Amino acid sequence: MIRIAHISDTHITGESAYKGYAYDLISNEVNRLNFDFVVHTGDVTNNGLREEYERAEYELKKIRKPLVVVPGNHDVRNVGYDLFEKFIGPLNGVYEFKDGVLIWVDSTIPDLSDGRIGKHKFRWLKKKLEEYSDRRIKIVAAHHHLVPLPNTGRERNVLYNAGDVLDLLLRHDVTLYLCGHKHVPNVYRVEDLVVVNAGCASCRKTRRGDVNSYNIVTIHDDGKAEVTIRRLTGEEVRAEHKPVRPKLFVPRGKRLFRIVQLSETKVSDRVYFRRKVLENVVNLINDNLKPDLVIHNGDLVDMGIERNFQKAVEFWEKIEAPKLIVPGHSDMTYLGYELFPEYFGEPETVSMGEFTFIPVSTPQYETEIGVVGRFGQKKLEKEIENAENFKVVFMHHNVVPIPKSRERGFLEDAGDVLKLLTEKGVELVLTGHGGNAFAVRVERTIIINAGSVSWELHRNPFGNSFNVIDIYPCMVIAFEVQATWGSRRLLGVWKLKGPRAGGS
Incomplete structure (x- = not known):
């Protein structure tokens, strides 16, 4: 069994948009509970500025668990992608764990809110999925959402090539896709792929008066995925998805x-x-x-x-x-x-x-x-x-x-x-x-x-x-x-x- 803490959209800044107390509450809880690792799916900073990255480096160290951080569209503002690599880590990468692998991909386009996994990164992702095809658990993480989300106003900023990415993940039996970006927590099962969006961990910009939250993801040995959306109010919403097996069906009865x-x-x-x-x-x-x-x-x-x-x-x-x-x-x-x-x-x-x-x-x-x-x-x-x-x-x-x-x-x-x-x-x-x-x-x-x-x-x-x-x-x-x-x-x-x- 693997247990993951999924946070996103901290928007760390010196301005009032950042709710430091919310981040501290979540990071303390993550440290206290039993997690194998933590994934942050982007928008670590608010404007990609150097002083924000300096503070983000300090804040992220509060999480005392293995941590993977994905760049978000706010992080690459003002050429922030260079600072991301300096203060946080690589824009793309692979994290191996027992029975599984996490592949994270930079989906950002500098100075735009839109996302894209371009030709070269798409080929790199495909190659990595083939390389780790024997892993029981395959997780892909990026900042931008893969399927349209409710309660976001006008639908936009989905990956430009979301259809190609979705098709790729389904063809390679990916277990989980983790993302953030729209400040709305949501869980969908798309065939056997579980698509998990995180809300914002410590930003004031929530949707419909929602509160800050993070996700708890548990993948069991039988392939069942449990996702709990945990809000700072203590409210929890759970979703559970088990892969469909066997895959071969035989029609019974007359065609309707x-x-x-x-x-x-x-x-x-x-x-x-x-x-x-x-x-x-x-x-x-x-x-x-x-x-x-x-x-x-x-x-x-x-x-x-x-x-x-x-x-x-x-x-x-x-x-x-x-x-x-x-x-x-x-x-x-x-x-x-x-x-x-x-x-x-x-x-x-x-x-x-x-x-x-x-x-x-x-x-x-x-x-x-x-x-x-x-x-x-x-x-x-x-x-x-x-x-x-x-x-x-x-x-x-x-x-x-x-x-x-x-x-x-x-x-x-x-x-x-x-x-x-x-x-x-x-x-x-x-x-x-x-x-x-x-x-x-x-x-x-x-x-x-x-x-x-x-x-x-x-x-x-x-x-x-x-x-x-x-x-x-x-x-x-x-x-x-x-x-x-x-x-x-x-x-x-x-x-x-x-x-x-x-x-x-």
């Missing part, structure tokens, strides 16, 4: 439902629109796949002009199965706000047998950035609560980062929306932004993104594609289908819990 998921058809006169590919997909759907429902996750047209919508309707009407659609950001350009509802109607919640399909319209006029909004979240929450059966929420914008797509806060309230979806027990979320297929389970919510089905300017090495999602009594299986050849690639298999799991 089949969904074909499309996105980014981008119908237009432009050379980038692959008309023949889309015609082939329509034939595949009608002749071979025969789904119970086709869902289009937006960007039906390239630009919101009447000529494009007229052509899109021709394709849409050729699909013989029942169909649902939500608008994407390109659908809302020019006259799209008027034309989309005229040609396709306003998205509405639909029930089909044991399944309820809840649309969320996220695009905003003339921008790639989407939003659900506080009003929209309340409406969504009510619709989820009113649905007593299998709930499928579908929208255009992403709620988790997508590989090979730069994250720039495309859904500006993604953190609050993701928390709503997971806490309310939504079984399946379908999105369609970013031009690449990706699927992952966060907590008990399966999230599947569709790539571009017929637009040449995509980001998918598999080519133009769409997804087929089969729902069984005990599991969900998702395949990506290559739009030209019809070949398949498994996106994921997830076991269902609850009434449909057949008692398992």
Whole structure:
């Protein structure tokens, strides 16, 4: 068993922003309790100034346990990255412990709040994960958050290449990702990866009137991870996650439902629109796949002009199965706000047998950035609560980062929306932004993104594609289908819990 104290965002300075008494309370408690080592995930200082580093060096010595410190965006202000190495230690490194390894990575960009694990550091991280692939426990630590966080206002400063980093960690069976940055404590299970954000240990800038806190992380010999968010008020919030084993599932019972998921058809006169590919997909759907429902996750047209919508309707009407659609950001350009509802109607919640399909319209006029909004979240929450059966929420914008797509806060309230979806027990979320297929389970919510089905300017090495999602009594299986050849690639298999799991 390994026990870790996780602190972050001390923001040590001579100014009133720093709460020295809070830091002393936490450091004394850490020294008193049984921890194998301590991880500080950045923003040690407030402005990266020399006098702050001099004080930080003194304050950090109060922790009398092995200590790993990761640089944060405040630490690299004013060329503070040079001072970090002088007063604290290396910006990137490896700490080995019994049965495991901790790899920390500098995710900062000088003088910006945004984060990035760039090409060279990404390759270094990949090499280290391969080098220590035999370790039972693999921990990666960086300053910036990996998945959107609730209660942070507008979602921003997630790693620019968060999707690539998340994919890398999942592929290498990383146990734990530790980070800070947004001053919000939070724990998510993403497949078998436990993503742990720390709140701020000793800074006055907390969210929603919260208090200072730190995390206690315990990894047991059976792989179970326990995380306790411990606030200075004495309040504790616990989360527990155990890896899913075995990984191989066999469907039991008859298939309940089949969904074909499309996105980014981008119908237009432009050379980038692959008309023949889309015609082939329509034939595949009608002749071979025969789904119970086709869902289009937006960007039906390239630009919101009447000529494009007229052509899109021709394709849409050729699909013989029942169909649902939500608008994407390109659908809302020019006259799209008027034309989309005229040609396709306003998205509405639909029930089909044991399944309820809840649309969320996220695009905003003339921008790639989407939003659900506080009003929209309340409406969504009510619709989820009113649905007593299998709930499928579908929208255009992403709620988790997508590989090979730069994250720039495309859904500006993604953190609050993701928390709503997971806490309310939504079984399946379908999105369609970013031009690449990706699927992952966060907590008990399966999230599947569709790539571009017929637009040449995509980001998918598999080519133009769409997804087929089969729902069984005990599991969900998702395949990506290559739009030209019809070949398949498994996106994921997830076991269902609850009434449909057949008692398992």
